[in-house]
Amino acid sequence: MKLQTQYFDAIVIGSGMSGGWAAKELCEKGLKTLVLERGRQVEHIKDYPTTNKAPWEYEFRKRISKQTEEEYPIQKLKYCFDESTKHFFASDRKHPYTTDEDRPVRLYRSFNAGGKSLIWARQSYRLSDIDFESNHKDGHGVDWPLRYKDIAPWYDYVEKYIGVSGKNEGLMQLPDGHFLPPMELNCVEKHFKGAMNEKLGRIVTIGRTAHLTVAHNGRGPCQYRNVCETGCPYGAYFSSVSVTLPAAQVTGNMTFKPHAIVHSIIYDEKVRKATGVRVIDAQTKETTEYFGKVVFLCASALSSTRIMLNSKSPGFPNGIANSSGVLGHYLMDHCGYGFSAEVEGFKDGYYNGHRPTGFYVPRFQNVDQPSPDFVRGFGFQGRAYRQNWSRGNNQQGFGGEFKDALMKPGPWGISMGSFGEVLPYYENFAQLNEEVKDEWGMPVLHISGALGENEKVMIKKMAEAAVEMFEAAGFKNIQIGDPDSYVLGHKSHEMGTARMGRDPKTSVLNKWNQCHDVPNLFVTDGSFMTSSACQNPSLSYMAFTARAADYAVGQLAQGRL
Amino acid sequence: MNRRQALKSSATALVSLGALPGLSALLKSCGVERLTDYQPVYLSTDQFDTIWQLANLILPQTDTPGASEAGVAPYIDLLFESFFKDDEKQRLESGLNAFMRDCEDQENKPFVKINTQQQMKHLEEIQSTEFFSSFKQLVLWAFFTSEVGTKSMNYRPVPGQHQGCITIDENEKNLVGNR
Numbered sequence: 001m002k003l004q005t006q007y008f009d010a011i012v013i014g015s016g017m018s019g020g021w022a023a024k025e026l027c028e029k030g031l032k033t034l035v036l037e038r039g040r041q042v043e044h045i046k047d048y049p050t051t052n053k054a055p056w057e058y059e060f061r062k063r064i065s066k067q068t069e070e071e072y073p074i075q076k077l078k079y080c081f082d083e084s085t086k087h088f089f090a091s092d093r094k095h096p097y098t099t100d101e102d103r104p105v106r107l108y109r110s111f112n113a114g115g116k117s118l119i120w121a122r123q124s125y126r127l128s129d130i131d132f133e134s135n136h137k138d139g140h141g142v143d144w145p146l147r148y149k150d151i152a153p154w155y156d157y158v159e160k161y162i163g164v165s166g167k168n169e170g171l172m173q174l175p176d177g178h179f180l181p182p183m184e185l186n187c188v189e190k191h192f193k194g195a196m197n198e199k200l201g202r203i204v205t206i207g208r209t210a211h212l213t214v215a216h217n218g219r220g221p222c223q224y225r226n227v228c229e230t231g232c233p234y235g236a237y238f239s240s241v242s243v244t245l246p247a248a249q250v251t252g253n254m255t256f257k258p259h260a261i262v263h264s265i266i267y268d269e270k271v272r273k274a275t276g277v278r279v280i281d282a283q284t285k286e287t288t289e290y291f292g293k294v295v296f297l298c299a300s301a302l303s304s305t306r307i308m309l310n311s312k313s314p315g316f317p318n319g320i321a322n323s324s325g326v327l328g329h330y331l332m333d334h335c336g337y338g339f340s341a342e343v344e345g346f347k348d349g350y351y352n353g354h355r356p357t358g359f360y361v362p363r364f365q366n367v368d369q370p371s372p373d374f375v376r377g378f379g380f381q382g383r384a385y386r387q388n389w390s391r392g393n394n395q396q397g398f399g400g401e402f403k404d405a406l407m408k409p410g411p412w413g414i415s416m417g418s419f420g421e422v423l424p425y426y427e428n429f430a431q432l433n434e435e436v437k438d439e440w441g442m443p444v445l446h447i448s449g450a451l452g453e454n455e456k457v458m459i460k461k462m463a464e465a466a467v468e469m470f471e472a473a474g475f476k477n478i479q480i481g482d483p484d485s486y487v488l489g490h491k492s493h494e495m496g497t498a499r500m501g502r503d504p505k506t507s508v509l510n511k512w513n514q515c516h517d518v519p520n521l522f523v524t525d526g527s528f529m530t531s532s533a534c535q536n537p538s539l540s541y542m543a544f545t546a547r548a549a550d551y552a553v554g555q556l557a558q559g560r561l
Numbered sequence: 562m563n564r565r566q567a568l569k570s571s572a573t574a575l576v577s578l579g580a581l582p583g584l585s586a587l588l589k590s591c592g593v594e595r596l597t598d599y600q601p602v603y604l605s606t607d608q609f610d611t612i613w614q615l616a617n618l619i620l621p622q623t624d625t626p627g628a629s630e631a632g633v634a635p636y637i638d639l640l641f642e643s644f645f646k647d648d649e650k651q652r653l654e655s656g657l658n659a660f661m662r663d664c665e666d667q668e669n670k671p672f673v674k675i676n677t678q679q680q681m682k683h684l685e686e687i688q689s690t691e692f693f694s695s696f697k698q699l700v701l702w703a704f705f706t707s708e709v710g711t712k713s714m715n716y717r718p719v720p721g722q723h724q725g726c727i728t729i730d731e732n733e734k735n736l737v738g739n740r
Contacts, residue, residue, distance in 0.1 A: 389701060402620075
C-alpha cells in the first residue's frame with residue numbers, strides 16, 4: 001500500500017447537487033479546494049454521448065437489453081433509466097447494498113462527476129415555515145434548529161444563480177421565489193387549473209423547474225427537446241457539471257480528483273477535529289491520505305452516512321460525530337404513486353415543443369386547518385397530453401386506416417403522481433454490513449425501512465384526493481395506481497440520516513450543517529434533513545450548502561475551525 | 562417533404578437489409594417464391610415470411626410508408642436473435658407456429674401462399690388472441706420508433722420553442738422527438 005500525502009484548505013467529498021455548490025462557494029471564497037469524486041469524470045457537452053441520438057440509433061430503440069438488466073436490476077426501475085441514460089447510473093452489481101426482505105429500500109445512485117444532478121427531474125421548491133415548524137408542533141422528530149427566515153436569503157441566492165422558471169402564487173405552504181418566465185400549461189392543464197380553483201380551492205401551477213426559459217448567466221435557453229437526462233449541451237437545465245463545477249474550475253482553486261473513493265475521515269483525538277480523508281483509488285486500489293482544514297461531506301445521504309459510519313476511532317467507535325447514536329437513523333423519502341384519467345374534448349388543441357416539466361399541485365392538507373386523518377401533507381405532479389401511436393396497443397383493428405389514425409394525435413389524457421411527507425422514524429435506518437464488502441474492501445450498507453401509520457393513512461387519502469380532483473374537472477375513466485407498489489427510496493429523495501437539531505444528544509448536525517461533535521466537518525447533502533416536507537428537496541440541499549460554506553469560511557477566517 | 566424523405570429513407574432501408582439481386586435469382590431458381598429476399602438471422606424463412614406479411618397487413622403502405630418500408634420484420638428477427646428473453650421468445654414463437662399450422666390445416670396452403678382476402682380473414686379470426694395482441698404491439702413499436710415511421714409523423718427533435726396551447730386541424734400528425 002503506497003501512502004502519499006497532500007494538503008488543502010478544504011476537502012469536498014462528492015460532486016453532485018451539494019458537492020458542486022460546496023466546490024463553487026469554497027473556491028470562490030479563495031480556499032484551495034480538493035473535490036473528490038468516487039466515479040469517473042463527466043465533462044459538460046463532451047461526455048453526453050447520447051444527447052443527439054434518435055431512438056432508432058440504439059440497437060433496441062432505447063429499450064434496455066438483457067445485459068443492462070443484469071447490471072442494473074434496481075436502477076432500471078427509475079423512470080428515466082434506459083439505454084440513453086444508463087451511463088449516468090451506478091451499476092448495482094458493482095455497488096451492492098443489502099436490505100431486509102420485508103423492509104426493502106430502493107436506492108438510485110449516480111457514481112460519476114455531477115452525480116444525480118445530471119439525471120434529476122429538476123423540480124425546485126422552497127420549504128416553508130409550515131415545514132420547519134412541523135416537528136416542533138406535532139412532536140414527530142426533533143425541532144429544526146432554524147426557520148424559513150434563516151434560509152430564505154440562500155434560496156434567493158441559489159435561484160438567482162441557477163435559474164428556475166416558474167410562477168409566484170403567494171402561498172404560505174410554498175414560498176415565492178426569484179423565477180425566470182414560466183413555461184406554459186397546455187389547454188387541458190389550464191382547464192384543470194380553473195376547475196381546481198373554482199370547485200376545490202386548490203392551486204395548479206406550472207412546475208418550478210431549474211430550466212432556463214431565457215438565456216441566463218452565460219447559459220442558453222431550453223430548446224424543448226425533453227431529453228434532459230442525457231445531459232444538456234445547451235446547459236439549459238442545472239447540473240453541477242454544466243454550472244457549479246465549471247464556476248469552481250475558473251477560480252483556479254479547485255483540484256478535481258475522479259475515481260477517488262473516500263474510505264473514511266481522519267479524526268485527530270487531540271485537537272478533536274477532522275484532519276483529512278483516506279482515499280482509495282477506484283482503479284489502482286492504492287490508498288492516499290489528503291489533509292484539509294475543513295471537510296464538506298456531500299456524497300449523497302446514504303453514501304455520506306456510510307463514510308461517517310466507517311470512520312471509526314477510539315473517540316467515535318460507532319462512526320465519526322456519532323456520539324448521539326442517531327447517525328444512519330431517521331431515513332426518509334417521499335411516498336406516492338400514480339393516477340390517470342381520460343379527457344373528453346379539446347380535439348383541436350395541441351402543444352408545440354417537448355416541455356421538460358409538468359404541473360404542480362402544492363400541498364393543501366394541514367395548511368389552514370388540521371386534517372382529522374393524518375399530520376403533514378402531500379402534493380401532486382403531472383401532465384396532460386394527447387395520446388400518441390402507442391394507444392394502438394390497446395385498440396382492436398389493423399390496416400391502413402388504423403395506421404393513419406395512429407399517426408395523428410389521439411384523445412387527451414392526464415396523469416399525475418403524489419409526493420407525500422414521510423415522518424422520521426428511528427426504525428428506518430442504514431448501518432454497516434461487516435459481512436459484505438465491496439470490491440474496495442469497504443463494508444456495504446444494510447438498509448431497512450418501511451412506511452409508518454401516518455404514511456399508510458395518507459397514501460390511501462391520496463387516491464381520494466386525486467379522484468376528487470379529476471372528477472371536479474370532468475375527467476373520465478379514472479385509474480388509481482397500486483399504493484403498495486411504493487418502496488421507500490423510490491422517489492430518490494433519500495434523506496435524514498445525519499439530521500440537524502438543537503440537541504447534540506439527539507442530532508448529528510447543528511443549524512450550520514456542522515457536526516456537533518466535530519466542528520470542521522460539515523454535511524450538506526440530504527442527510528441533514530430534519531423532516532422531509534413533501535417538496536422535491538434539491539433546491540434546499542443547494543441553499544443549505546451555500547449557507548454552510550459561507551459560515552465555514554467565516555469561522556476559518558476567525559480562526560475558529 | 563415528409564413523404565419524399567420517407568421514400569428516400571425507405572429505399573435506403575431496403576438496401577441496408579441486404580436485398581442482393583443475385584440472392585433473389587438463386588432463390589427463384591430453387592423454385593422457392595418469397596415476398597422478400599431477406600435472409601433471417603434467427604427465424605426460419607417460413608416464419609420470417611409469415612411475420613413479414615402479417616406486419617404488412619397490420620401496417621400497410623398508404624400515402625405514408627408501411628411495415629416493409631420501415632424494415633419491421635427484419636427488426637423483429639433481430640429482436641428474436643438478441644433482445645427477447647427466453648420465455649418471451651418461446652411465447653411468441655409458439656404463438657406464431659400455432660398460427661401458421663392452423664392456417665395451413667384449414668387452407669392446405671401456407672399463410673403466405675393464400676390470397677390477401679383469405680389472409681385478412683385469418684387475421685380477423687385471431688384478433689382477440691394473446692399472440693396477435695403481443696405481436697401487434699411489437700409491430701407498432703418496431704414501426705413507430707423506426708426512422709421511417711418516426712419521420713412520417715411530425716418529428717421535431719429540437720423544437721427550439723414551446724407553446725402550451727395551439728390550434729390544429731385534422732391533418733396534424735403526432736409531435737415526436739427523441740425522448
